Amino acid sequence: MYLPLPTPQEMAAWDKRSMDDFDLRPELLMENASREAFSQIKHRFADLAGRSALLFAGPGNNGGDAFALARHLWISGVKVMTLHSKRLKEYDGASGYHLSVLRKLEVPYAHLSEYNFDFIRDVDIIVDGLLGTGFTGELRQDYVDWIKSINKMGEKAYVISLDIPSGIDGITGEPSPVAVRADDTVAFEEAKLGLMQPEAREYVGCLSIKKIGIPQSIKHDSPPEHYVLDVDILDRLVIPRRTMHKGEGGHVLVLGGSQALSGAAVLTCLGALRAGAGLVTLACPADLARQIRCGWPEIMTIPLGEGFDWRREMFSQLKDELPRFDSVVVGPGMGRDDDTRAFFCDYLENVHQRTLFDADALYFLAGDDSLMQRISRSSEVILTPHPGEMARFFHVSAAQINQERSRFVREFSEKYNVNLVLKGASTLISGVDRHFYISPFATSNLAVGGSGDVLAGIIGSLMAQSLSTLDAASLGVYWHGLAGKDLENTYPFRGNLAREIADILPGVLARYKGKKVGDRVFFFC
């Protein structure tokens, strides 16, 4: 449901405790790691004998993984050349041990700085064991050159990165300044946080997570801060009882829409209905409600006041009705004028405890901290900003938010203690439990106007179906991402409508729920 995403520091602490508390020798963990990488290569090449492999071994334990892997390839009849970044005598510990075995087997090796890549004609397999979780800062120039050579040769060869593509920052996922472009990355024990960041996507290739024997109790005692959502989050949705009635599906109230932006509110309602809400009611200015009712018979409406504009006094019409709804989504297409703001302020005085704030509601909240104070520490409310909306809370640009997504989300959570969904590729969710949950999906098919309105409807619907707010957010973000990914098949060049995201929700759920994907991160190819 939630796969751990340790930072390099968290991972190093687990490694250390395995050795200190359980006497697990690093040579053993390295052997396990290399065997897992070996089985991934075997999965790609039916017959390994006679193939050629070039292994890049860096100065640390990542290099040691490459030495151990070189042995497995050699024994399988692969023509192996191992390139090491340090002088042979400088290798010690587990890496030194695996190197010594390699030398006894007389596996060919050469010092990287003395090796001329011009001699390489064709190579089948390139192993990137240059740098793993011990990589920090910017790459040294010789590493930049080696990585560029790997990428050049990789245009015609299969490239596998051990643990993480060399050059990728283990936290931010950014190439620093270049990184290996892998076909496969085999992450040892757990995927490192950087691998899930959008910046890392084009380098990681297919990601698989392979256990190397770190005791569960260690991970349990020192859990990481970040997790990635996995496909079995869909199991939170149970098959509906045949005898259920619509009231059991939950009743969502949407407060949104304005003359210029009626579509946003409709898309939210549609998202809620397609995500299984039994009933969806849209409350909006009366003339707008009349228009929407004509086109959308499935959406119930509460026409407020008269005309097309929101007014403060309209809230009195709604106030006593609020308790009959199971959740409320407020903001999509609502508009930002002063009268709308006044209505919104009145709503905040009487806020439904299961409220999702999106779009224009976020605009009002970001502009006035006293409004945020009214909902802060409400464990069941949720805010769903995109980076631009998040930026307003911090008086920075959307680009700055995207550069340090976790930091801003952490600061927001510490200040207000509410649930938050920071949208965009690799959407980040933070619950009042202070953990971070990352969506594995980066897909341009979701980057279309109205897509976020649909998401708000999905999460609102799940909140109305009695999931906890955090589960509703996690499941909603995953389901929405899955729909976007599925649309890639039909619309590889985009062009899908936001309403199509909503329309395929029940279908993708039926197709993917319960699907076993083993140790491969779903759709991370």
Ligand SMILES: NC(=O)C1=CN([C@@H]2O[C@H](COP(=O)(O)OP(=O)(O)OC[C@H]3O[C@@H](n4cnc5c(N)ncnc54)[C@H](O)[C@@H]3O)[C@@H](O)[C@H]2O)[C@@H](O)CC1
């Ligand atoms: N017990 C363990 O610690 C295990 C570690 N394993 C492997 O070991 C890796 C971590 O090993 P290490 O901690 O030795 O780290 P690395 O193998 O990533 O190497 C770290 C070394 O890289 C060099 N380096 C760091 N930043 C650099 C930069 N900007 N430019 C050039 N060189 C730089 C430094 O010499 C540093 O000592 C993991 O990613 C994994 O592949 C696995 O073998 C499993 C067990």
Ligand SMILES: Nc1ncnc2c1ncn2[C@@H]1O[C@H](COP(=O)(O)OP(=O)(O)O)[C@@H](O)[C@H]1O
């Ligand atoms: N490249 C992408 N990969 C994954 N999800 C994306 C991507 N681009 C946009 N999204 C998702 O699409 C939705 C867009 O929401 P938003 O920006 O609020 O749009 P709108 O206001 O038009 O509805 C969000 O859920 C966001 O996470």
Ligand SMILES: [K+]
């Ligand atoms: K690597």
